[in-house]
Amino acid sequence: MPYGGQTAGGDGLKIVPVIMAGGSGTRLWPVSRDMMPKQFIKLFDEAESTFQATLRRVGGPLFDTPIVVTSTDFRFVCAEQLKAIGMSAQIVLEPERRDSAAAAAVGAVLAGQRSADAVCLVLAADHAILDGAAFIEDCRLAAEVARTGRIMTLGVRPTRPATSYGYIAPGRPLDVHQAFALQRFVEKPDRETASAYLAEGYLWNSGNFITSAETLLAEMDRHAPAVTRAVRESVKAAVHDLDFLRLDPGSFAKAPKISIDYAVMEKTDRAGVLETSCGWSDIGTWDQIYDIKQKSLQGNVVEGAVTLIDTKDSLISSDGILTTVLGLDDVVVVTTQDAVLVAAKSRSGEVKDLVAKLKTEGRREAGEHLRNHRPWGWYQRIDIGDRFQVKHICVKPGGLLSLQRHHHRAEHWIVVHGTAEVTIDGVVKLYHENEAAYLPIGCTHRMHNPGKIDLKLIEVQVGSYTGEDDIVRLEDVYARS
Structure with missing residues (x-):
């Protein structure tokens, strides 16, 4: 260059x-x-x-x-x-x-x-x-x-x-x-x-x-x-x-x-x-976000699914979950899919201290979103419990997951949008909407989106351990092996 x-x-x-x-x-x-x-x-x-x-x-x-x-x-x-x-x-x-x-x-x-x-x-x-x-x-x-x-x-x-x-x-x-x-x-x-x-x-x-x-x-x-x-x-x-x-x-x-x-x-x-x-x-704090955004007649910045009564000079934001506020002034309320922040606007600079406390408590939400981005697309956890986990996965056109295997879990991939090219122990097969692939424990597998639209699927993991560190990458076009 x-x-x-x-x-x-x-x-x-x-x-x-x-x-x-x-x-x-x-x-x-x-x-x-x-x-x-x-x-x-x-x-x-x-x-x-x-x-x-x-x-x-x-x-x-x-x-x-x-x-x-x-x-x-x-x-x-x-x-x-x-x-x-x-x-x-x-x-x-x-x-x-x-x-x-x-x-x-x-x-x-x-x-x-x-x-x-x-x-x-x-x-x-x-x-x-x-x-x-x-x-x-x-x-x-x-x-x-x-x-x-x-x-x-x-x-x-x-x-x-x-x-x-x-x-x-x-x-x-x-x-x-x-x-x-x-x-x-x-x-x-x-x-x-x-x-x-x-x-x-x-x-x-x-x-x-x-x-x-x-x-x-x-x-x-x-x-x-x-x-x-x-x-x-x-x-x-x-x-x-x-x-x-x-x-x-x-x-x-x-x-x-x-x-x-x-x-x-x-x-x-x-x-x-x-x-x-x-x-x-420098938009480093929520009160600075409030300062530069357009406000209502009551001095509120409102975004997303929000309903207010007797609230003024506040920032209320939701990414989809209904958020209601009654009788509060000068506050920040931010709702995401897995966490809610309620703070005095004047103390919004202290949110970093709150995050530090969450980290000491081992809270995943301190540093991770529900949606995790990868070079091939993203995945979002839907549910997790004893011996299972359910994810929503999106693979962008041309996206290719690593060739990998797991020691502790089997997986089911149910296609809900687009076409998946799935390789299991060297065998390649196409799966279309409403079709499912089963990946037994220990098999080598990968997924590719050969189409021109996003590939979306539901992944159901079943096994004694479903953590992200139970991934053995054998080959990866994104050099993560």
């Missing part, structure tokens, strides 16, 4: 977007969970996720092919969502989460391989931008300053004393309009301190950084050398896996788990800030 090149105006190298898409988004539980976090969910638009919206935003002539840094668990989701919007990217797989400093360094190293003069736009995949044109113009202006050796960040004029954002004190003006040297960078303060920052003219840190790859790596070498050392080693030893670049696990694990804010921005003397008016929100 060719990288680099001139901008449409010929005024320099294109900006390389480095999109960090490996976060878990636990503050938006139960909609966002470890196995399918908020950046891949359609929070605002029924057509696109925030990841897809971010990609579209950097798809114009000002930008080079994006670098997407994500988790191994999300590699096929990234690829599928890229394909759905007709875009390409260099997808890089982190063996484990090491926070934003390592992800930014990975992007800078790879961008530097494209061009020694590469300028990067480091941004998260889960933010909302209301004015895309203003954002692109801000990136162009910030890139001008970044080419002089600055690490630029986009600052946002605060609307309230938020405690979930970092704050920036602008210093002396730079040569570009609304651009300043960064006098002070501080991470999330308490409410009293945040109020003082508003009075003193501080800006919110949006977490969007524009910098040359050379400058970023030089400052990280200076302030966080263990991060860059581990990242360079992991990129050097990386291997290509299908269409992905898989970082070396041993090297990458040596990188300290630290954000780029703490690792660099609080320490560097080369930072600058450009005040943006692009309408930014």
Whole structure:
């Protein structure tokens, strides 16, 4: 894939977007969970996720092919969502989460391989931008300053004393309009301190950084050398896996788990800030979702099967289960198929603590949805009990499950939509709607959707153990063996 090149105006190298898409988004539980976090969910638009919206935003002539840094668990989701919007990217797989400093360094190293003069736009995949044109113009202006050796960040004029954002004190003006040297960078303060920052003219840190790859790596070498050392080693030893670049696990694990804010921005003397008016929100909590969504006359955000009486200034959302609220104000109520959140809107930032408690209790719902996505499609558990489990399975056209066997369970596959090509112990047979295949314990088997429509079936598992780890993969086109 060719990288680099001139901008449409010929005024320099294109900006390389480095999109960090490996976060878990636990503050938006139960909609966002470890196995399918908020950046891949359609929070605002029924057509696109925030990841897809971010990609579209950097798809114009000002930008080079994006670098997407994500988790191994999300590699096929990234690829599928890229394909759905007709875009390409260099997808890089982190063996484990090491926070934003390592992800930014990975992007800078790879961008530097494209061009020694590469300028990067480091941004998260889960933010909302209301004015895309203003954002692109801000990136162009910030890139001008970044080419002089600055690490630029986009600052946002605060609307309230938020405690979930970092704050920036602008210093002396730079040569570009609304651009300043960064006098002070501080991470999330308490409410009293945040109020003082508003009075003193501080800006919110949006977490969007524009910098040359050379400058970023030089400052990280200076302030966080263990991060860059581990990242360079992991990129050097990386291997290509299908269409992905898989970082070396041993090297990458040596990188300290630290954000780029703490690792660099609080320490560097080369930072600058450009005040943006692009309408930014990091949509990290339910109260932030509430702030930017359309409201009723009673100040409510209502989505799905919801009925209210004497309720105002609240966010009530349901993905299909009837949800009713009576006589409550300033609350968040979010209903999914397997979990319900009820919280004071003002305390929605503490949802991550609730998720942590659920994890200590061993609750599957803390990190997994009922619907689990796979490269070939998805499955959703319908019921589970002693010695049985029932699933709804969807295999997309061309999807091919691994050749596998189980030690502890037999399976029945009942086709309800489409056509299944089933292989059992080397024998291939087609099954149509209302037909069933029986897979005895220990047999080798796989399923393929040879058609042009989704294949849907009901799977009934029977045996002494029905866990996902009772899968022995013998062959897999998605390289999961």
